[in-house]
Amino acid sequence: xxxxxxxxxxxxxxxLIEFVERxxxxxxxxxILGLLWTLLNPLLTMTxxxxxxxxxxxxxxxxxxVYILSGYTIYNFFSESTxxxxxxxxxxxxxxxxxxxxxxxxxxxxxxxTVVNLIASFIALLLVMLFTKTTVTANVLLIIFPMLYLFxxxxxxxxxxxxxxxxxxxxxxxxxxLLTLWMYLTPLFYPLEILPAWTKVIVQINPLTxxxxxxxxxxxxxxxxxxxxxxxxxxxxxxxxxxxxxxxYNTQDKFILHM
Amino acid sequence: xxxxxxTLVLIIASVGLLYVYNTFINxxxxxxxxxVEITADVSEVVFENSDTGRTINIQxxxxxxxxxxxxxxxxxxxxxLDSNENLIEYDMPRTSLSKINPFNDSIFPMNISRPSQSGExxxxxxxxxxxxxWFSDKGNETLVLRTLVQ
Amino acid sequence: xxxxIIEVENVSMRFNLYKEKVDSIKEYFIKLAxxxxxxxxxxxxxxxxxxLGKGDSLGLVGRNxxxxxTLLKLLxxxxxxxxxxxxxxxxxxxxxxxxxxxxxxxxxxxxxxLNGAVLGYSxxxxxxxxxxxxxxxxxxxxxxxxxKNFSSGMFARLGFSIATVGVPDVLIVDEILAVGDFKFQEKxxxxxxxxxxxxxxxxxxxxSAEQVMELCTKALWLDGxxxxxxxxxxxxxxAYANS
Numbered sequence: 001x002x003x004x005x006x007x008x009x010x011x012x013x014x015x016l017i018e019f020v021e022r023x024x025x026x027x028x029x030x031x032i033l034g035l036l037w038t039l040l041n042p043l044l045t046m047t048x049x050x051x052x053x054x055x056x057x058x059x060x061x062x063x064x065x066v067y068i069l070s071g072y073t074i075y076n077f078f079s080e081s082t083x084x085x086x087x088x089x090x091x092x093x094x095x096x097x098x099x100x101x102x103x104x105x106x107x108x109x110x111x112x113x114t115v116v117n118l119i120a121s122f123i124a125l126l127l128v129m130l131f132t133k134t135t136v137t138a139n140v141l142l143i144i145f146p147m148l149y150l151f152x153x154x155x156x157x158x159x160x161x162x163x164x165x166x167x168x169x170x171x172x173x174x175x176x177x178l179l180t181l182w183m184y185l186t187p188l189f190y191p192l193e194i195l196p197a198w199t200k201v202i203v204q205i206n207p208l209t210x211x212x213x214x215x216x217x218x219x220x221x222x223x224x225x226x227x228x229x230x231x232x233x234x235x236x237x238x239x240x241x242x243x244x245x246x247x248x249y250n251t252q253d254k255f256i257l258h259m
Numbered sequence: 260x261x262x263x264x265x266t267l268v269l270i271i272a273s274v275g276l277l278y279v280y281n282t283f284i285n286x287x288x289x290x291x292x293x294x295v296e297i298t299a300d301v302s303e304v305v306f307e308n309s310d311t312g313r314t315i316n317i318q319x320x321x322x323x324x325x326x327x328x329x330x331x332x333x334x335x336x337x338x339x340l341d342s343n344e345n346l347i348e349y350d351m352p353r354t355s356l357s358k359i360n361p362f363n364d365s366i367f368p369m370n371i372s373r374p375s376q377s378g379e380x381x382x383x384x385x386x387x388x389x390x391x392x393w394f395s396d397k398g399n400e401t402l403v404l405r406t407l408v409q
Numbered sequence: 410x411x412x413x414i415i416e417v418e419n420v421s422m423r424f425n426l427y428k429e430k431v432d433s434i435k436e437y438f439i440k441l442a443x444x445x446x447x448x449x450x451x452x453x454x455x456x457x458x459x460x461l462g463k464g465d466s467l468g469l470v471g472r473n474x475x476x477x478x479t480l481l482k483l484l485x486x487x488x489x490x491x492x493x494x495x496x497x498x499x500x501x502x503x504x505x506x507x508x509x510x511x512x513x514x515x516x517x518x519x520x521x522x523l524n525g526a527v528l529g530y531s532x533x534x535x536x537x538x539x540x541x542x543x544x545x546x547x548x549x550x551x552x553x554x555x556x557k558n559f560s561s562g563m564f565a566r567l568g569f570s571i572a573t574v575g576v577p578d579v580l581i582v583d584e585i586l587a588v589g590d591f592k593f594q595e596k597x598x599x600x601x602x603x604x605x606x607x608x609x610x611x612x613x614x615x616x617s618a619e620q621v622m623e624l625c626t627k628a629l630w631l632d633g634x635x636x637x638x639x640x641x642x643x644x645x646x647x648a649y650a651n652s
Contacts, residue, residue: 015526022512022523098505099527100486170433192288204284205277223362226322228287235280253489257424258432 008102015101019109023084024116038120039127045072046128053189061191063220065128070219071188071212073121074146078154078208079179081114085158086165086175093259103252104245107158115151129219137222146214149233153207156240159248166258167251186212207236288324293397295327296320297384303405304371304382312372317384317402319356320364328358332389335369342379353387373408380406413498414578414610415461415484420493422454422479422634453479454634457493461627463578466611468621468642470649471631477614480631481505481583484612499578499610502528504568506583513557517548517567520556524571538574545596546570565589573600580604581612598624618646 028037046069054064061067085107089096092106122143129136165171185199186208195203203209210232217225300316317335319327327333334353340346352372359365374380384402386394395401425448431437454476461467469477482488483495485503510527511520521542525535543549546566556564565588573580580601589597601624605611615621621628621642628645630638638645 011529012526014531015529017532018523018526022515022519026514095510095527096487098485098487099503099510100501101527168432168434168437170435174434200288201281204288205281210284210287217362221326221360221363223360226287226362228283232280232283232287235283239276256488 012102012105016105016109016112019105020113023109023113027113038117039124042069042073042076042121042124043128046124049189063132063134065132066125066134066220067216068189069125069128070215071186073118073125074150074212074215075183075186075188075208076121077114077118077150078157079183080117081111081154082158082161083175083179084110084114085154086161086172088158089162089166089255090259096256097259103255104159104248107162107248108155111151111155111158114154115147118147118150125219134220135222137218139218139222139224142218142224143215145230146211146233149214149237150208150211152234152237153211153240156237156242156244159244160240163248163251163255166255182206182208188212207233207240210236290324291397291399292323292325293386293388293392293394293399294322295386295394295399296322297386297400297402299384299402299404301404303407306373306406306408308409310373312370314368314370315404316366317369318364318366319359319386321359321361324361326358326360327356327386329355330358332391334387334389335367336385336387337369337371338383338385339374340381340383342381344381347374347380353389371406374406377408380408382406412462413460414463414465415459415498415612416494416496417460417484418458418494418496420454420457420480420483420490420495421452422476422483422488423491424451424453425449426451452634454483454490454631457631457636459629459636459639461610461612463610464605464608465627466605466613466625468625468628468646469612469614469631470618470621470628470646471637475631476634477631478505478583479634481581481612481614484579485581497579500529500575501579501581502572502575502577503581504572504583505581511556511564511568514555516553516555517559518552520567521571524568528572528575528577530575534575542567542570542574545574545600562589562593566593569597569600573604576604576607577609579610579612583614584616587615618650622646 046065049068049072050065053068088106088110089103092101092103095101096103126136126140129140161171161175165175185203185206187203192200192203192209210229214225214229214233217223217229296319298318298320300318304313304315306313319335321327325331333356335356336353337351338346339348339351352370354367354369356367357365369384371382382404383395384404386399388394427448431440457480459467469480471477479488481503482505483490484497485501485505486497487503487505510524512523515523521539522532522535525538526532530538543552546563546569548563548567551559551563556567559567582601598620601611605624611624613621613624625642627640628638628642628649629636630645630649638648
């Protein structure tokens, strides 16, 4: 059962590349600054957030700019990739109605094109680290791991959403609300320690929290995160992907009936 | 009917998994602040006739999530015992620590003052959070070094 | 193990037609609670079975709504049959509706590569085919024009060129040839003939019995979703014409 899928993926790898290229081109076709904007956006957000929030939490958090930006790049990737994946199947309906394409290519291509954005924001993060004279150790190369965990997690959620949004259009609006709530339940601009017990439990379970913790350990503190944290980050990714694939696989034959 | 049963099993399994996952998470996020591995570059301290003090290099591996530093009232120190493990002096002089980041390690030179009488001693190297507790009180392993005063 | 390139066994296709369109969670649960989640079952296809060998060409005839488009979509892999099995051994190039696989915001050139990738060709293969496609579709001057400005005739030319430039095992043509001028229709028929000689299996839907007789060796007459007749093209077309 798996082998035809692998063969299918191989055959359509050109199409996947086409989709990703098209996404990236469309994203920057109309903007003046283009690719430069991917660098500027996180820098600007970080500056504003630092100015606004550092007076509240300066005593608790040293190196606030890097603290905030490391969290923001992760959250932003999640929000952007899942949002665009959610609309991907609906957006691909003109193709799906006329020709056979492996449908998982739609959410997958959206998440992949957001990775390009992620890499650019990590470069911005590196610049901020240098600017704030944070010691940059070789351990920053470990960033590949939280990237992978985050990718898996976002892909799974994206697949579930892309399927659900086709059948229930109001999910698109609902998810926007959920994302905002999710942002407040992620320790972007506050330290985990100040939270009351029950809130802390929820924020700890949030997979983004652990991925951000991992990122902060390797950037702010130049440390090698313990194996335990790797597992904590990996498990939601694997489960989300498995669940996403399962839901997608079981509903994809019905897609065309709702287009 | 079968589909409903499978969905129910999956829901129960997910809740169970979530609970197990939460335990893991608690273990990490609520892990002890007092988790430091202490090692030295020597296995025993020997005071020659002329030494008034000896300096040994202590490596501290911070295995906790928080920053260790004297700015946060954390210091390096030791306890002095005789060769039969009877306590002579608990509160020995403190050595200041510069910042050790989470999951990082650093080496600090530590000065051990010469005990007044010659003979065999045991020094127990420990960390203290001033005004709160010793790290050994919270279960952190200390470093035990045989000491000889000639 | 037969060497039929298409095998359709007892295929039926059912559509659930909801009285009112339910496309939000809120509506779904309200209707579920109220018990007004009704739908009618519509069987577009009932128990269709046939097989085609390599190089065969099948014409689908029948009145509008008899299920021809549905059957083509099943064979193209766009839909999955409610029951029964569809087996297609080989690559399929579908021409179902104009502008299949086109992205309106992209230029013709970009769409050629996109469409090629949709059909499973690699970028390298498309580089090799590019000039032939441009030549056949006679769109040299419009390569950098966004296709949203194209006429339906231009779409037909472009779509047909891309789908037929390689040698697909199965070519599915759904009334696309009705669009486009006489010269284009001739070109298409010529190309289809040479593809048939090269071993491509053709599935063809047309309202013109003439075209079907010219291009096809076999024909299938669908009536109300059921197989009325399947066999030699002249027999079936005669029966259909006399009905």
